[in-house]
Amino acid sequence: MIELIGSLLILSGAVFLFSAGLGLVRMPDSFTRIQAGTKATTLGNILIVVGLAFYHPGWIPKLALVIFFVLMTNPVSSHALSRAAHRIRTPMTPATVTDALADDGKTGDAEGAP
Amino acid sequence: MIHRVGALFAVTLFALIFIRLAGGYTERSALRPLAEHYVLQAPLELGVSNIVTGILIAYRGFDTLGEVAVLFMVAASVGLLLRKDEADLGEAKAPQRRPASEIVMTGSRVLLPVILTFGAYVIVNGHLSAGGGFQGGAIVASGVMLLLLADPAARLNAAALSMIESLAGMLYVGMGILGLILAGGFLDPRFLPLGEAGTLISAGAIPLVSALLGIKVGAELSVIINRFRS
Numbered sequence: 001m002i003e004l005i006g007s008l009l010i011l012s013g014a015v016f017l018f019s020a021g022l023g024l025v026r027m028p029d030s031f032t033r034i035q036a037g038t039k040a041t042t043l044g045n046i047l048i049v050v051g052l053a054f055y056h057p058g059w060i061p062k063l064a065l066v067i068f069f070v071l072m073t074n075p076v077s078s079h080a081l082s083r084a085a086h087r088i089r090t091p092m093t094p095a096t097v098t099d100a101l102a103d104d105g106k107t108g109d110a111e112g113a114p
Numbered sequence: 115m116i117h118r119v120g121a122l123f124a125v126t127l128f129a130l131i132f133i134r135l136a137g138g139y140t141e142r143s144a145l146r147p148l149a150e151h152y153v154l155q156a157p158l159e160l161g162v163s164n165i166v167t168g169i170l171i172a173y174r175g176f177d178t179l180g181e182v183a184v185l186f187m188v189a190a191s192v193g194l195l196l197r198k199d200e201a202d203l204g205e206a207k208a209p210q211r212r213p214a215s216e217i218v219m220t221g222s223r224v225l226l227p228v229i230l231t232f233g234a235y236v237i238v239n240g241h242l243s244a245g246g247g248f249q250g251g252a253i254v255a256s257g258v259m260l261l262l263l264a265d266p267a268a269r270l271n272a273a274a275l276s277m278i279e280s281l282a283g284m285l286y287v288g289m290g291i292l293g294l295i296l297a298g299g300f301l302d303p304r305f306l307p308l309g310e311a312g313t314l315i316s317a318g319a320i321p322l323v324s325a326l327l328g329i330k331v332g333a334e335l336s337v338i339i340n341r342f343r344s
Contacts, residue, residue, distance in 0.1 A: 069228065076221035083215055 006054030013047030016040045028093035030085050038078040045070045160303065161317040162241045170246065171323050175290065175301030181248075182283065182330060189279075189334045196341045214264050222264035229257035237328030241317045247327025254328070255335030262343055270340045279333035282326045289323055 023036025046067050053063045086101050145153060152169055162168035170178055213219075237250030261268055289301070296305035303319035 065228075069225075072221055072225050072228075076217055076225075080214065080218050 002054050006051040009051030009054065010048050011051075013044045013051060016044030016047060020044060028095065030090050031082055031092060034078045034082045034085070038074055042070060042074045045074075160320065162320060164241055164243060164245075166244075167240045167246050167320065167324065168317070171240075171320050171327075172301070172303050175303075175323075178327070179286065179290070179301065182286070182327065185331065185334050186279075186283065189338050192338050192341050213266065218264050222260050226257055226261055229260065230254055233257060233328070233332065237325055238321065240324035240328075241320045247324045248331050250324075250328040251331025251333075252335060254332035255339060258332075258336040259339050262339060270336060272337055272340055275333045275337050275340075279330050279337070282330040282333070286323060286326045286330065289319055289326070293319070 017040065020037050020040030023040060024033050027033040027036050049063050049066050049070075053060050083101070092099070144150075152173070153165060156162055156165045156168040156173075160168045160172050162172075233250045233253035233256075235250075236245035236253055237247055240246030240250070258270070262270070289303075291300070292305050293302035294300045298304065301323075303317070303323060306318045306322075
């Protein structure tokens with residue numbers, strides 16, 4: 001029973017990872033691709049690691065560390081990537097409605113001159 | 115169209131090659147005589163649980179010393195090749211760098227201790243599980259790289275790092291000479307008591323050599339990364 005729960009969690013994690021891959025192919029511009037990749041892979045990885053914890057209860061402390069590491073690295077690195085992409089004026093899809101980072105730069109003048 | 119045919123042709127060729135490789139593979143049921151000797155003798159002679167580390171540091175210790183020397187030469191030549199650029203452009207380029215965002219800075223501050231701790235763990239556990247000086251040193255250097263990427267204003271004390279690196283190298287050679295005097299030969303780690311296999315303090319001088327290797331590799335790679343930044 002416990003192993004079945006673990007397997008289901010790992011399967012759902014794999015589904016999320018697949019949706020991340022699909023998002024990389026289907027999303028229109030680099031920012032939405034980064035977002036799809038980050039969110040889905042973070043959740044997918046965590047689900048797979050939690051599923052593993054059901055299989056091997058003795059690994060739980062190490063697996064918790066793995067989850068912490070994924071939570072700390074994955075969003076931060078894609079934040080840095082997309083910020084860098086924004087700075088070099090990577091084109092956005094025409095469907096983009098707001099550009100909060102550019103607005104922030106205009107009002108606060110934090111970003112400086114281009 | 116031609117492209118597609120070409121791609122299809124290449125894929126078919128690859129498939130043929132891999133099918134042949136996979137089809138011809140039979141799992142080896144017994145060890146080769148040399149491997150069998152190492153697998154049987156290393157835990158008894160050296161008291162290591164991780165036979166790979168035993169081979170790397172004891173049986174092929176001289177080889178490892180050569181690898182470390184190669185790495186040292188790489189660090190020295192990188193320094194020699196990049197020094198000119200640093201003198202010309204270093205001052206002019208530095209002010210243009212914009213600071214990283216707050217999220218990146220905070221993330222790197224939280225992660226750096228974790229990465230360095232993991233590197234130290236890998237170094238210290240070299241004789242017990244997968245790991246060792248080279249791998250752990252590379253992990254430590256990756257932490258340094260994260261620091262330098264996240265905070266462009268951070269400065270490494272390259273002189274101190276070079277000093278640490280040279281000191282670790284000298285101590286490593288000193289260990290080898292101790293092995294020559296007290297045990298069977300150059301770099302023989304058995305001049306310290308073997309202890310109980312599988313515990314943290316065991317396997318003679320292998321953990322010490324491993325730690326020295328880790329310090330040396332970490333400092334060396336950090337110096338190389340620091341050179342490439344400017």
